[in-house]
Amino acid sequence: MARVQLMVRWTWASVLAIVAGLCALAMGEVQQQCPPRGDIAPCTCTVKKNGLDILCEFTDQQRISEAMGALKGKPLVIFYLKLRHNNLKKLPGFVFLGLDIRHLTIHNSSLSVVEEASLSSIGKMLTQLDVSQNSLNQVPSPAFKNLHHLLILNMNHNKVNSLHAKAFQGLDTLEILTLYENKINNIDPEAFIGLEKKLKRLNLGGNGLTTVPQKSLAMLETLKKLEMQENRISEIHEGDFEGLRNLDSLGLAHNKLRTVPAKVFTHITLLNSLELEGNNIDTIDPEAFAGLEENLQYLRLGDNNIHTIPTEALKRLHRLRHLDLRANNISYIAEDAFVGFGDSITFLNLQKNDIRSLSGLVFENLNSLETLNLQNNKLLHISEDVMEPVLDTLRVVDVTDNPLLCDCELQWYKNWLRNLKDKDDEMMQKKRTVCTMSQEHREYSLTSLPLDRMQCVIKSYDDISAGGAPTTMAVSLNGLVASTTCILIARYV
DSSP, X not given: OHHHHHHHHHHHHHHHHHHHHHHHHHTTOSOOOOOOHHHHTTOXXXXXXXXXXXXXXXXXXHHHHHHHHHHTTSOOOEEEEEEESOBOSEEOTTTTTTOOEEEEEEESSOOOEEOTTSSGGGTTTOOEEEOOSSOOOSOOHHHHTTXXXXXXXXXXXXXXXXXXXXXXXXXXXOOEEEOOSSOOOEEOTTTTTTOTTTOOEEEOOSSOOSXXXXXXXXXXXXXXXXXXXXXXXXXXXXXXXXXOTTOOEEEOOSSOOOEEOTTTTTTOTTOOEEXXXXXXXXXXXXXXXXXXXXXXXXXXXXXXXXXXXXXXXXXXXXXXXXXXXXXXXXXXXOTTTTTTTGGGOOEEEOOSSOOOOOOTTTTTTOTTOOEEEOOSSOOSOOOHHHHGGGTTTOSEEXXXXXXXBOOGGGHHHHHHHHTOSOTTOHXXXXXXXXXXXXXXXXXXXXXXXXXXXXXOOOEEOTTGGGTOOOEEOOOEETTEEOOSOOOOOXXXX
């Protein structure tokens, strides 16, 4: 009887062990082990949490094929296979047969031919493929057609000059496609057939496009981010982005645009970020941003040829938070420049312009402003009256590299810095902003102005952090209490 009980216990223990092993296998928790180093030399192997990381560098096709052969038939999960800096002009058929590869990188290896059967055996496992910085002159569509679980395809820095019809057919799960820095100047209207259901990000930057490939893009209804920076696009027109109704981010930086015409973005009403910097834009139609009223928050217009704040075009953008107008030719800011859309702006960049003065209530409508960059302009004076509407919300203000003259109005800077809520903000605390004392031909930091020698009315800002207004300092002279304002003459100090 005891023997029977022992056998029952042993059998039950065995069942539990087998079940536990199967569960671990199902959950991908089986311990992976690298093969002996000599078996896959010159490749190396390390164990990662989700599988093996195998790296093959500075070798050739034959030795890579031999290493892959040594891995075949083993219950291994190769989470990363990285083939980098090799002489691998051709990826032969069935080279990965019998392997379970999840992420494959073939980088900077002179690859120019990908045989049709080279990737078919890993199509059910592969989720990421990186063939960047090679010599591919076209998309190897036959080799890609069976990669039905691929999420990311990186073909950056190749020599592809056109995208033919159905170039990516079969990649019906693809979410990210990046073709940056190729030589693409032509895209067939049917090039992206098969990507309609899942593609979220497309990078066509650094190519030779002269127009927006509207017919090719129109089918990509799921696309959220489109990058076309660093091309040669000289014009954009109403209807160019029709069909991209879920687009969240559009990059057109560093092209050859001169104007932003009316209603050009009306079909992409969900757009949150628009990058137009680095063009030669000098004209923005008052209706340029029609359709973007409800969602646009980030607008980059730096490094263009804009001469004034494009107030009429911006007025409709009542959710705008980040406005970048750096490195333009703006010399004057009208008092109503931010009326109608300034309430939501938290970041305003006006550095590297030709702004000579700030007057009146130019910042009055910027009730949420946290960062103001006026660096490298031609400002001689920045009065407290101009800055007062934004001092309570500002966390960063950069007025360096301006020919500021030391005057009593600059007291606001030192006291604003002292009352910053975040005392750990090292960037502002260490920034050295200076003005010039013309009589002494000497520079002073704005935090250590010689207010006494300047015969300034010294203002007390002790209550600013609690919402109080600055008051002037009363002092006793020869035992008498002066009035609420007095001038400190150097001989009394």
